[in-house]
Amino acid sequence: MKLKFSLTIVLIGLCILSFAQNTFINLKYEQNYTPTYYEIIEMFQLLDSHYENAILVENGLTDSGKPLHTFIINNEKEFNPEKIKAQGKTVLLINNGIHAGEPCGIDASLEFADNILRNKDGLAEILDNTVIIIIPAYSVGGLLNRSAYNRSGQTTPYETGFRGNAGNYDLNRDFLKCDSENAKNFNVLFTKWDPDVFLDTHTTNGSEHQYSVTLIAPQPDMFSLTQEQFIREKLLPGLFSNMKKGDYELIPYVSWMYPDPKRGIKMTQETGRYSSGYASLFNSYGMMTENHVYKDYPDRVKSCYQFIEMLARFTAEHSTEIIESREKGIQESMTAKNYSINFELDTTQFRMIEFKGYEVDEKQISPVSGLPRFGYNKTKPYTEEIKFFDVYSPTEEIIIPEYYILPQAWKSVVDQLIRNGIEFSTLQNDTTIEVEIDYIEEYSNAKIPYNGHYFHDKVLTRSEIQRINYNAGDLVIPVRQKKIRYLIETLEPKARDSFFRWNFFDNILDAREYFSSYGFEENALKYLDEHPEFKKEFEAKQKSDPEFAKNHRAQLAYIYNNTEWAEKSFERYPVGRIY
Known part of the structure; x- marks a missing residue:
């Protein structure tokens, strides 16, 4: 009897272990397929139904008449923002599908949510001091407007959503003016959660280079001294060095000094109309990934996933510093005498960074028109040190x-x-x-x-x-x-x-x-x-x-x-x- 009892316990344990390791989502990005809006929500509903420490919540309606969802992941069955903040936990908010033709973050966030909930690779330890909130699909109307003929600059995935939302707004220009219901309800949920770190996932069709993922980081000069120092000394070095340890290296978003990135690239300053700029107005560390449209879709999803996992780990590991730097940054702003309302890029200050690009070729022959065109020669990759301009000087202040x-x-x-x-x-x-x-x-x-x-x-x-x-x-x-x-x-x-x-x-x-x-x-x-x-x-x-x-x-x-x-x-x- 004792032997049978022991075997029963072992079998039950194995069943529980097996259940915990099962995946409840069905992603097909390896086949260049990204899920429809309904498939996205169904998969998050499935995760909600299987895990007590995760919940899918509606946050008002979007312009399409369908809900703006958030998927909240904690290490316990507690989803009240005030109680979570009182526990001293950091809050990481991830937004996806703001431009519905740029869906790699949707797939990556679904996979990450599934993996952290079933504790793949020990991911669940992140939740000890960090709560993760995922907006599965921000531009619901854009996702519903699905076609193989959206996003003309990309070949994969085969079908995607449309850049405009149901009201034909570019939602990443709407965070301050709030013409859309999406933005109005985003403002409310952002206010409710007050995230310490914010990520918005995008895809870019800028210059051709060797990287699958680039980063629009929080621009340090827009913050008060404590947060500026944290960004320059901890956040940015940590994000770039940690990404280099994985399969996908990270580079700053390639906003280049036209016409060739070899002349240098510049950091951008995102103002409040943009998601990351809006986040910075509340001393949140807001950023955007820009995956590279010319890379295969599986690479774009995997590199975006790597960044999400790395950012979540960084947030957890530096939880106390992030919270304290925000609090101090807010106090510094509240006691300042002056405030800078306009900036310009300081082209006299720069640092050198390694850049892996392709040689510019302005005499390529177009296979469509048979005429010369601007392009990049992918048979001529290079790795060079280039200038990175990341300092902005105030041009106007107010008392x-x-x-x-x-x-x-x-x-x-x-x-x-x-x-x-x-x-x-x-x-x-x-x-x-x-x-x-x-x-x-x-x-x-x-x-x-x-x-x-x-x-x-x-x-x-x-x-x-x-x-x-x-x-x-x-x-x-x-x-x-x-x-x-x-x-x-x-x-x-x-x-x-x-x-x-x-x-x-x-x-x-x-x-x-x-x-x-x-x-x-x-x-x-x-x-x-x-x-x-x-x-x-x-x-x-x-x-x-x-x-x-x-x-x-x-x-x-x-x-x-x-x-x-x-x-x-x-x-x-x-x-x-x-x-």
Whole structure:
């Protein structure tokens, strides 16, 4: 009996071990196939049903009318962000399929989720101090718009989704302006989880080179000192050296000094419209992988998987440093006197890195047209030291105010602040407040819409101190709060991705009052009679400017625009500052 009992226990143990090692997903990337939206969700549902320490959650709807999912993996059955943060765990958020024609991260994240849950290669140890959240498919509408004729620059996989979402937005330009339901609900879940590390997986069709995966890293100069040092001294060296130990080496995203990468490549600064730039506004270490479209799809998935696993291990191993550097970075931003709102690449500073490329060939003959074309000669690979430009210098700074005052009338902006967890109070009574206010002196519009907006590229302002009447319910926003960077980057009109640039305040750019040459005549004459000093100035202008003296409309305009008749709210930016 004892022998039978012992054998039974062994058999049960073997069954449990076998069950734990089974895979519950069916990926076919080796056959150049990436799953459909429904297959993706079904596989995550299967993992959810088999593991108590993982759950698939809906986070509102996307533009397609289908849910925005997150798949949360912990080492216990605890999925409350506040409780998880209280335990001192780091949070790693991974976003996939933002451009549905770039699906390698979808496959890689499914495989990683399956492997970590069944503890393949001891991966489950990552979960001791790190919670992993995966967005399986961000652009659901793009994934549903599946075709073999999307993404013309890639040959594999055979079918993919479309770059635009259901509302035809490029979702990686929408994180600040939030035209899409996808972005609105992403803002909410990002606020809820406050991830310490963020990864967005992409595919690029840039220059040809020997790497399967490249990285758009968090740009150090956009962070305060502690985080800048952590990025330069720990994060970037760790990510690149750890990747080199695997099958796939990592290189910075090849944003090259045209026309040949041999002239050097530059680090990019991602602003808040992009996912990683949005993450950086909250002192999160946000980054993007850019897998190389010219590599075979299995290589792209495997190299993306290697990066995800490596990043998860790095996050777990440096959990305390990551959390502490973020906290200190936030405090440094909150106590700073000035804030840089514009930068430019410093081409005098660079370091040398090894680069494995292919020789440029500008005289290749196109097999399609039979004519010369630009290309790369893959029979001539090279390994050379090239310049890497990774330093940006501030070109414009502001003095950080203590408060912003925002009239409640600008509801779309108020909604954005609420979604992002901004702290504010409201005025209890109508009141007059002395504030610094900006006037928009000059701005330029793009000639064609950019992701649904006529973005204001050039913005020039002047400032005035004014006493302005505010209403009960208007917002008083303390600037020195944890999300100070988000506040400044969105509410300062000249910041690179401000709400002003994205047309949230365009109603101020056209006047509501006006004057007619006939109707204003009586009031103009009355004003001159009642203001003798101004009348002297007006008459001096008539004498000194012959063209002005002959132009009736110009003279009335001079009186209208240089007196109390002028419309003070015209081109006046509505956000006031208190220092």
